[in-house]
Amino acid sequence: MQCPSCQFENMPGLTRCGRCGGALHSAAVQIDVHPPRATARRKRLRKQFSAVPKLREQAETLSAQVGKTLIPEWVVPDVPESSILWRLLVPGWAQSYLGHRIRGRIFFWSYLACFLSGLLMIGTAWGTLLLGLAVAGHAVSVLDVVLLETDSRFERLGKGAVTIAALLGGIYVPLWWGSLFVASPLVIPRAAYPFEPGDVLLTNALFTPRVGDAVVYNVPYIRFNGQVDGRNANVVLEGWRIDRILAGPGQTLAFNGKGFTLDGVPAPHLPLNAGRYRSPFALTARSGEWIILPTTDQYATEFMLPELGRVPARNVLGRVVFQLHPLTQFGRIRSLP
Amino acid sequence: MARFTKLEIDRNEEHHSHAETIAASRVDDTTWQKRAEESRRLGAYEGALQYYSRALESDKTQVACWVGQVQMLILLEEYPEAELWSRKALELFPAEADLFASRAQALIRQSKTRDAFGAIDQAMQQPGQSAYRWTVRGELLLAGRQPTDRHCFDKALQIDSDWLVPVEISLIHTHYGQPNNALARARLAVERDATSPYAWYIQAACQQRMGMAVPARRSAQHCLELKQDFRLAQDLLMETEQGGSLWQRLRSLWSN
Numbered sequence: 001m002q003c004p005s006c007q008f009e010n011m012p013g014l015t016r017c018g019r020c021g022g023a024l025h026s027a028a029v030q031i032d033v034h035p036p037r038a039t040a041r042r043k044r045l046r047k048q049f050s051a052v053p054k055l056r057e058q059a060e061t062l063s064a065q066v067g068k069t070l071i072p073e074w075v076v077p078d079v080p081e082s083s084i085l086w087r088l089l090v091p092g093w094a095q096s097y098l099g100h101r102i103r104g105r106i107f108f109w110s111y112l113a114c115f116l117s118g119l120l121m122i123g124t125a126w127g128t129l130l131l132g133l134a135v136a137g138h139a140v141s142v143l144d145v146v147l148l149e150t151d152s153r154f155e156r157l158g159k160g161a162v163t164i165a166a167l168l169g170g171i172y173v174p175l176w177w178g179s180l181f182v183a184s185p186l187v188i189p190r191a192a193y194p195f196e197p198g199d200v201l202l203t204n205a206l207f208t209p210r211v212g213d214a215v216v217y218n219v220p221y222i223r224f225n226g227q228v229d230g231r232n233a234n235v236v237l238e239g240w241r242i243d244r245i246l247a248g249p250g251q252t253l254a255f256n257g258k259g260f261t262l263d264g265v266p267a268p269h270l271p272l273n274a275g276r277y278r279s280p281f282a283l284t285a286r287s288g289e290w291i292i293l294p295t296t297d298q299y300a301t302e303f304m305l306p307e308l309g310r311v312p313a314r315n316v317l318g319r320v321v322f323q324l325h326p327l328t329q330f331g332r333i334r335s336l337p
Numbered sequence: 338m339a340r341f342t343k344l345e346i347d348r349n350e351e352h353h354s355h356a357e358t359i360a361a362s363r364v365d366d367t368t369w370q371k372r373a374e375e376s377r378r379l380g381a382y383e384g385a386l387q388y389y390s391r392a393l394e395s396d397k398t399q400v401a402c403w404v405g406q407v408q409m410l411i412l413l414e415e416y417p418e419a420e421l422w423s424r425k426a427l428e429l430f431p432a433e434a435d436l437f438a439s440r441a442q443a444l445i446r447q448s449k450t451r452d453a454f455g456a457i458d459q460a461m462q463q464p465g466q467s468a469y470r471w472t473v474r475g476e477l478l479l480a481g482r483q484p485t486d487r488h489c490f491d492k493a494l495q496i497d498s499d500w501l502v503p504v505e506i507s508l509i510h511t512h513y514g515q516p517n518n519a520l521a522r523a524r525l526a527v528e529r530d531a532t533s534p535y536a537w538y539i540q541a542a543c544q545q546r547m548g549m550a551v552p553a554r555r556s557a558q559h560c561l562e563l564k565q566d567f568r569l570a571q572d573l574l575m576e577t578e579q580g581g582s583l584w585q586r587l588r589s590l591w592s593n
Contacts, residue, residue: 015398031429033393035386035406035422038415046414 091141107141123185123200192296200325205318247291254282271295366395407439419443434463438470468497500530534564
């Protein structure tokens with residue numbers, strides 16, 4: 001090996017040059033000998049928040065103790081330390097923390113792609129598949145950290161079961177349950193113009209609907225005997241419908257054959273299928289009722305309106321916020337002329 | 338011809354001048370290390386850090402310089418950087434006790450107690466003895482408020498009779514808010530070497546923190562007698578002459 005100082009050729013295996021005594025192996029390797037430095041601003045910030053590391057350590061100790069208490073020893077004998085445990089909430093984060101950056105990025109980005117795509121296609125078969133893939137990917141990223149090479153088959157099974165249970169019970173089921181109130185998907189099962197079977201809408205049950213909101217509402221069992229398209233008919237209507245609230249309690253909605261009026265002035269909002277009815281009518285909402293015309297129901301005719309058009313507020317299930325699917329109709333719900 | 342360029346015969350003159358150059362470069366890293374130690378003993382940590390780096394540029398196998406770098410980073414309160422650097426040094430020298438100890442010290446300063454104890458245990462398992470590992474062990478026990486820290490510090494003082502050891506222990510006590518213990522160690526440093534201006538300065542700083550304005554002034558003046566341009570002592574003297582902060586003045590009223 002050649003000495004970098006005096007270029008003397010030394011026997012292999014020597015650590016010092018035989019002529020000048022200089023170090024051999026370390027000199028051959030490029031090593032940076034200048035340590036990283038903190039800027040003055042960073043040091044000031046560290047001093048200001050000097051209590052944070054201590055609090056973080058106390059929190060980590062506490063969470064490690066809680067983790068060991070909640071998870072029985074025989075199920076998961078090797079609970080990772082708390083700094084890794086809470087990072088398992090985000091796929092790929094624990095891997096990055098442990099130094100496997102590429103693997104961490106692969107887990108994270110593939111999870112994000114599946115999850116976001118699944119959310120966009122929620123209510124469809126592809127959406128279900130992609131969301132399932134996302135959850136599975138998350139489980140795999142957790143097991144990648146938790147499983148050890150020395151684990152027996154039983155231990156692997158136990159860890160896998162605990163991981164799935166923890167992810168579903170701790171993250172995804174609560175997320176799903178919470179989403180039911182905020183943005184629940186609704187799949188249209190049959191043709192209800194302007195919607196087609198398979199269309200996916202997002203509904204929200206948290207906020208009180210107002211006049212002008214498109215809503216999902218429930219129609220209780222109602223039987224009609226009358227004329228439908230010039231023929232005698234015995235019609236049973238039941239189930240949920242979608243349409244726009246046109247008038248509130250105490251307001252009168254009228255149709256004069258040409259246009260809608262609300263309390264004598266042109267109505268600011270139209271039902272979703274505004275060209276559905278031809279014959280004039282007028283409806284007044286009582287206290288605790290909304291006027292919602294069933295224009296998307298192909299079997300509802302004008303003679304049913306006094307029964308169907310006044311909807312008790314308790315029958316309104318939620319606001320229809322958005323149309324997700326098909327993507328060509330992606331956006332807010334619009335009325336058709 | 339190229340293949341004869343490495344032969345030593347007929348190249349005596351070139352060989353001697355080359356050997357002189359090599360000798361000069363070999364002295365350099367020792368000189369840098371010496372300068373680093375001098376700076377450290379005057380409390381100039383930044384300068385000491387740079388000198389340690391210069392020494393390592395010449396010879397990367399000087400473990401003491403790697404340890405010195407980490408220690409200076411700790412004294413400059415750059416704890417995450419010190420921990421990172423100690424880890425890097427441990428990759429090069431995986432069995433060096435003082436590097437483990439320096440890593441433990443950097444970790445405990447970041448309140449990572451469990452990792453710090455792991456590192457200091459590894460340091461204690463290495464063969465040999467050094468005052469530094471006992472000093473750091475004492476610091477860990479001090480941080481955990483365990484009473485046995487004193488034993489570790491005394492052990493460190495026993496192993497190494499250098500005056501710098503009680504100074505560094507005094508700085509540890511100061512960091513953990515124990516000015517009375519810090520003053521005791523600073524006094525020991527002055528007893529060990531009364532000609533060291535830095536030891537006198539540390540004593541003056543501890544006395545000032547305790548509210549003992551007059552003794553602090555005397556210690557600072559003594560430091561300046563030993564080294565006139567000792568800036569830290571000059572600043573401290575000015576502060577004591579002005580009476581210090583309001584809290585220090587109240588404390589001095591109470592203690593005097």
